[in-house]
Amino acid sequence: MSTANDKPLALVTGGARGIGRAIAERLCEDGFAVTILDREREAGEATAAELSRQGHTVTFEAADLSDHASLGPLIARLPVPTVLVNNAGLFDNRPLFDLEAGDFARMMDVNVTALFLLSQAAARRMQPGGRIVNIASRAFLGAKGHAHYVASKAAVVGLTRAMAMELLPQGIAVNAVAPGAVETEMVARQSPEARAALLALQPTGKLAAPADIANAVAFLASARTDFIYGQVLMVDGGKSLGGGMGL
Numbered sequence: 336m337s338t339a340n341d342k343p344l345a346l347v348t349g350g351a352r353g354i355g356r357a358i359a360e361r362l363c364e365d366g367f368a369v370t371i372l373d374r375e376r377e378a379g380e381a382t383a384a385e386l387s388r389q390g391h392t393v394t395f396e397a398a399d400l401s402d403h404a405s406l407g408p409l410i411a412r413l414p415v416p417t418v419l420v421n422n423a424g425l426f427d428n429r430p431l432f433d434l435e436a437g438d439f440a441r442m443m444d445v446n447v448t449a450l451f452l453l454s455q456a457a458a459r460r461m462q463p464g465g466r467i468v469n470i471a472s473r474a475f476l477g478a479k480g481h482a483h484y485v486a487s488k489a490a491v492v493g494l495t496r497a498m499a500m501e502l503l504p505q506g507i508a509v510n511a512v513a514p515g516a517v518e519t520e521m522v523a524r525q526s527p528e529a530r531a532a533l534l535a536l537q538p539t540g541k542l543a544a545p546a547d548i549a550n551a552v553a554f555l556a557s558a559r560t561d562f563i564y565g566q567v568l569m570v571d572g573g574k575s576l577g578g579g580m581g582l
């Protein structure tokens with residue numbers, strides 16, 4: 336349940352940058368030791384070093400989530416986690432008629448199957464009080480131009496609910512956070528037109544900061560959420576509320 340320095344351990348996938356990095360930082364501030372799992376070694380080591388310089392306890396483990404056979408052994412050789420945050424994810428814009436089976440497989444491999452395998456391996460070892468927080472997306476409600484991503488995030492919501500029911504008797508709470516558009520590299524890679532379209536749909540007139548998502552994750556990762564299971568917390572600046580015309 337604890338690391339050598341007696342802080343509870345939180346594993347954060349995709350913590351090298353973006354939302355995952357903000358989650359790692361926020362969980363450190365909440366008293367966790369954090370291990371970042373990411374395929375980007377240089378960025379992951381730099382993030383771990385920078386957070387450690389700030390006085391936090393952070394380590395980095397290189398891991399490619401699409402290498403499914405490696406995930407169980409990886410979790411088995413790490414200290415027992417109190418929290419697992421399944422944040423790493425792929426995004427890709429591709430219209431429906433351009434999508435091929437391989438596009439679906441690549442997306443599902445990382446966004447869904449790896450999330451399931453990591454959760455299964457972590458839950459085998461977690462003590463009562465353990466927490467799994469999955470990063471879905473507001474897009475699970477539906478979005479144009481990336482049906483494979485939408486399908487993967489809807490699967491994350493389904494898995495969150497199913498795992499919550501099966502792990503509840505073990506004292507492990509599984510919940511999800513569904514961000515709207517967030518200022519990260521994932522969004523920076525979009526065209527100016529796609530970015531303008533995103534902003535036009537934002538009731539707040541701005542995109543979320545990674546810290547906005549990290550705050551919601553920190554809540555669901557804490558011991559204070561003992562009666563919350565299988566929920567999806569929308570952190571989207573009101574975007575999922577409707578058109579605002581009252582109709």
Ligand SMILES: NC(=O)c1ccc[n+]([C@@H]2O[C@H](COP(=O)([O-])OP(=O)(O)OC[C@H]3O[C@@H](n4cnc5c(N)ncnc54)[C@H](O)[C@@H]3O)[C@@H](O)[C@H]2O)c1
Binds near residue numbers: 355374426473515
């Ligand atoms: N940025 C947004 O607007 C937004 C909105 C809704 C949901 N999300 C979700 O939030 C999560 C994080 O998004 P982000 O914007 O920070 O993305 P990002 O692309 O900036 O960072 C993703 C991180 O995951 C890692 N990663 C990707 N594939 C991996 C693999 N196979 N193995 C190991 N690590 C891998 C990357 O190296 C990177 O560090 C994703 O699940 C994404 O779908 C993002």
